[in-house]
Amino acid sequence: MAHLELIGVEKHYGSLRAVDRVSLAIAQGERLALLGPSGCGKTTTLNLVAGFLAPDAGEIRIAGKDVARLPPHKRNTGMVFQSYALFPHLPVTENVAFGLRMRRLERSAIARRVAEALALVRLDHLGDRYPRQLSGGQQQRVALARALVIHPEILLLDEPLSNLDAKLRQEMRMELVGILKAVGITTIFVTHDQDEALSLADRVVVMNVGRIEQVGTPVEVYEEPATAFVAKFLGEPNVLAARVTSVAGGEITCELADGQRVVSERKAPVQAGDRVEVIVRAERVRLARTPSGLPNSFPARLEHVMYLGGDLRYLVQFGPHRLIAVEKNRGDGDVPVAGRTLYVEWPARESLVAAIGPEA
Amino acid sequence: MRVSERLAPWLLAGPVVLIFVVFFAVPILLLFAGSVERVDTATFQVVERFTLHNYRKFLFDRFYLGVLGTTLRISVLVTLAALVTGYPVASYLRRAGPRERAALMLLIVSPLLVSLVIRSYGWVIVLGPRGLINSVLTGLHLVSAPLKLIYTETAVVVGLTHVFYPFMVLAIYSSLQTIDPAVVHAAQNLGASPRMAFWRVTLPLSVPGIVAGSLIVFALSVSSFVTPTLLGGPWVKVVAYLAWEQNLVVLDWPFAAAISVILLVLTAAVMYAYNRLVERGWFAGVFQ
Numbered sequence: 001m002a003h004l005e006l007i008g009v010e011k012h013y014g015s016l017r018a019v020d021r022v023s024l025a026i027a028q029g030e031r032l033a034l035l036g037p038s039g040c041g042k043t044t045t046l047n048l049v050a051g052f053l054a055p056d057a058g059e060i061r062i063a064g065k066d067v068a069r070l071p072p073h074k075r076n077t078g079m080v081f082q083s084y085a086l087f088p089h090l091p092v093t094e095n096v097a098f099g100l101r102m103r104r105l106e107r108s109a110i111a112r113r114v115a116e117a118l119a120l121v122r123l124d125h126l127g128d129r130y131p132r133q134l135s136g137g138q139q140q141r142v143a144l145a146r147a148l149v150i151h152p153e154i155l156l157l158d159e160p161l162s163n164l165d166a167k168l169r170q171e172m173r174m175e176l177v178g179i180l181k182a183v184g185i186t187t188i189f190v191t192h193d194q195d196e197a198l199s200l201a202d203r204v205v206v207m208n209v210g211r212i213e214q215v216g217t218p219v220e221v222y223e224e225p226a227t228a229f230v231a232k233f234l235g236e237p238n239v240l241a242a243r244v245t246s247v248a249g250g251e252i253t254c255e256l257a258d259g260q261r262v263v264s265e266r267k268a269p270v271q272a273g274d275r276v277e278v279i280v281r282a283e284r285v286r287l288a289r290t291p292s293g294l295p296n297s298f299p300a301r302l303e304h305v306m307y308l309g310g311d312l313r314y315l316v317q318f319g320p321h322r323l324i325a326v327e328k329n330r331g332d333g334d335v336p337v338a339g340r341t342l343y344v345e346w347p348a349r350e351s352l353v354a355a356i357g358p359e360a
Numbered sequence: 361m362r363v364s365e366r367l368a369p370w371l372l373a374g375p376v377v378l379i380f381v382v383f384f385a386v387p388i389l390l391l392f393a394g395s396v397e398r399v400d401t402a403t404f405q406v407v408e409r410f411t412l413h414n415y416r417k418f419l420f421d422r423f424y425l426g427v428l429g430t431t432l433r434i435s436v437l438v439t440l441a442a443l444v445t446g447y448p449v450a451s452y453l454r455r456a457g458p459r460e461r462a463a464l465m466l467l468i469v470s471p472l473l474v475s476l477v478i479r480s481y482g483w484v485i486v487l488g489p490r491g492l493i494n495s496v497l498t499g500l501h502l503v504s505a506p507l508k509l510i511y512t513e514t515a516v517v518v519g520l521t522h523v524f525y526p527f528m529v530l531a532i533y534s535s536l537q538t539i540d541p542a543v544v545h546a547a548q549n550l551g552a553s554p555r556m557a558f559w560r561v562t563l564p565l566s567v568p569g570i571v572a573g574s575l576i577v578f579a580l581s582v583s584s585f586v587t588p589t590l591l592g593g594p595w596v597k598v599v600a601y602l603a604w605e606q607n608l609v610v611l612d613w614p615f616a617a618a619i620s621v622i623l624l625v626l627t628a629a630v631m632y633a634y635n636r637l638v639e640r641g642w643f644a645g646v647f648q
Binding site for chain 2: 050051052071072073076077078079081082083085086087088089098099102103146147150
């Protein structure tokens with residue numbers, strides 16, 4: 001049975017549907033990421049689960065029990081806030097002990113569990129400090145310890161790493177996934193950072209304007225995007241406007257504005273004559289000196305090379321179209337220079353064809 | 361360039377320092393100096409340059425000590441009344457929408473927009489023997505004779521609370537504003553009922569505002585003159601009234617100066633002790 005279940009959950013603000021008929025089932029111990037741009041409803045969904053907001057429709061079940069009408073303090077969820085929301089007037093140990101005191105545990109049990117929780121996040125030596133005496137990373141860990149120490153049914157993380165600088169974020173990401181695996185707790189976290197979602201979650205829920213676009217493993221949502229939105233939101237997409245000329249034998253052929261043909265091997269609900277977008281991820285576009293026989297291969301001019309150390313980014317022009325291509329810098333010295341003519345190529349399975357919807 | 365850089369702070373602060381010295385520091389020093397003199401009230405001649413006579417006169421007299429006690433009691437009650445009635449209003453103000461907040465704010469500071477004398481006379485109209493309350497009560501035959509509402513300590517406390525309460529509300533409101541709403545959510549998420557979250561999180565975090573508001577209201581109450589005189593009449597005397605009386609009626613200026621110094625020192629001591637008690641003792645974490 002699902003540990004947490006959302007059934008047809010809705011939240012409206014006036015005419016705005018912040019969360020629109022969202023249904024989800026999360027298994028015991030699963031880590032689920034809610035991923036999407038700001039305003040997509042992911043934080044609202046999290047607040048609905050925590051109980052800070054009441055849904056306008058639908059059910060929220062934790063371990064089979066509908067909690068949609070329960071106030072936050074009766075839901076037994078543990079939340080790590082984006083701002084950490086530590087109690088500034090209490091030292092670290094009292095911050096962590098807060099939830100246990102509310103549960104009226106015995107003194108000795110509180111002391112033991114606080115010590116365990118602080119050891120888990122490797123902060124046992126800073127128990128007497130006040131929050132403002134801690135670095136961002138340390139505050140984050142206190143917030144995590146405070147949420148875990150109450151043994152919540154569900155752990156909720158709101159943009160857990162967004163307030164840390166890039167280097168620290170990488171470290172904390174590794175540490176966080178280690179802690180979550182060790183504790184084995186059912187976790188939902190909200191993020192707008194796809195790296196975070198893909199690296200931390202068992203499954204990713206991509207949301208847009210209050211609705212779920214796709215639910216799947218990190219590999220599924222990245223490699224098999226279900227909608228044009230997902231394809232464009234994840235990775236770095238190149239988008240080419242085109243018209244379908246034929247759909248035959250699992251192959252879709254499209255014509256770009258200047259008459260060049262792009263081939264896709266992916267399934268898409270389109271017919272000949274439809275106006276579509278062809279989406280190709282930047283790291284799947286290859287540059288070649290001579291055509292290598294791929295179905296999508298176009299003579300092009302290299303407009304600009306951006307040297308990023310680990311990566312090389314190319315801006316390529318073919319006909320009226322511009323593409324970004326990204327390659328790893330392997331250090332073999334063979335960096336093409338701007339102004340050269342070459343071929344841009346990608347396999348047919350890398351072109352995703354999406355019908356241009358009424359709002360897209 | 362260098363010289364002007366060095367002079368710049370002095371030039372910028374100069375006018376304010378000058379005003380402070382001329383209108384505050386010098387008068388206070390003159391007050392201290394005057395308070396240790398002794399004049400013959402018949403001839404107005406200074407008979408002694410340095411004596412503690414005036415202080416002895418005040419501190420070993422039951423009447424004067426009684427007036428001091430009344431003043432402190434009224435001030436403490438006004439502070440408490442302003443705190444108890446002001447906190448919920450500040451709390452509501454924090455949650456109100458922008459329009460409602462602007463309207464409420466105007467309502468709250470409105471006592472400050474009217475002259476002190478007029479405001480106090482307003483209370484005379486309400487509390488007097490033929491005032492609003494007594495007219496209603498006698499008109500409804502709930503009481504046979506008008507209640508003695510005015511010229512009591514209670515009347516003074518009510519009047520002063522009305523006047524100084526905006527300072528309390530604004531001080532608490534500004535400290536409530538600095539509390540991250542997520543912190544209160546965090547308390548609830550960890551199992552605190554809304555009431556528990558208030559006692560354990562919101563209230564301790566708003567202590568700086570409570571302290572600031574209390575200190576302002578107490579200081580203003582202790583030195584108030586017009587309101588106690590109008591609403592307390594001849595029966596409720598406060599220290600500020602004594603100082604005025606000695607100064608302008610009895611014309612014993614040194615004694616008036618000594619009374620002022622005693623009030624000043626006592627108020628400063630009370631405020632310091634209160635501040636220290638709260639900042640260092642009960643809620644040390646809040647003031648980290």
